[in-house]
Amino acid sequence: MITEEIIKKIQQKKGDYPVFRSAIMSALHEIQNTEGWLSQESLYKVSGMLNIPPATVKGVATFYHMYRHVPMGRNIIQICTNVACMIMGAEKLVDLLKREFGIEAGGTTGDKRFSLVIMECIGACGTAPAMLVNDDFHDNLDEKRVMDILNGYK
Numbered sequence: 588m589i590t591e592e593i594i595k596k597i598q599q600k601k602g603d604y605p606v607f608r609s610a611i612m613s614a615l616h617e618i619q620n621t622e623g624w625l626s627q628e629s630l631y632k633v634s635g636m637l638n639i640p641p642a643t644v645k646g647v648a649t650f651y652h653m654y655r656h657v658p659m660g661r662n663i664i665q666i667c668t669n670v671a672c673m674i675m676g677a678e679k680l681v682d683l684l685k686r687e688f689g690i691e692a693g694g695t696t697g698d699k700r701f702s703l704v705i706m707e708c709i710g711a712c713g714t715a716p717a718m719l720v721n722d723d724f725h726d727n728l729d730e731k732r733v734m735d736i737l738n739g740y741k
């Protein structure tokens with residue numbers, strides 16, 4: 588549900604841009620940061636607030652990988668499986684996460700503790716493999732390090 592506070596913030600952001608269309612991403616971030624994901628309802632809400640066709644808002648929301656379209660767990664594991672990370676063992680780490688937490692890529696654990704997202708390069712090729720947990724960056728990963736890190740997220 589989009590609160591009055593979010594609506595107020597989005598209305599304020601409209602004034603930051605010369606055209607309302609430019610505020611789409613900012614509005615989507617605001618909702619996702621609060622709600623954890625972007626529902627169909629929230630896309631229509633942004634469309635209405637910015638006076639932009641719903642298809643345009645949906646086009647932006649579905650173009651970028653950072654926007655989520657299903658409810659997520661409390662902690663989002665984003666693991667890179669692009670070339671450098673793959674060579675350095677990222678697929679083994681994905682298998683570990685599947686085994687330990689019973690989640691597939693794009694899935695969420697039954698207790699909503701973790702969601703797993705497979706990412707493209709996150710800019711840490713030199714210290715691969717790498718992952719984000721929420722906004723926290725972790726690199727030079729191996730199985731033990733991944734489990735030690737994830738034990739810190741409840």
Ligand code: FES
Pocket residue numbers: 667668669670671672673707708709710711712713715716717
């Ligand atoms: S390939 Fe994984 S961080 Fe670049």
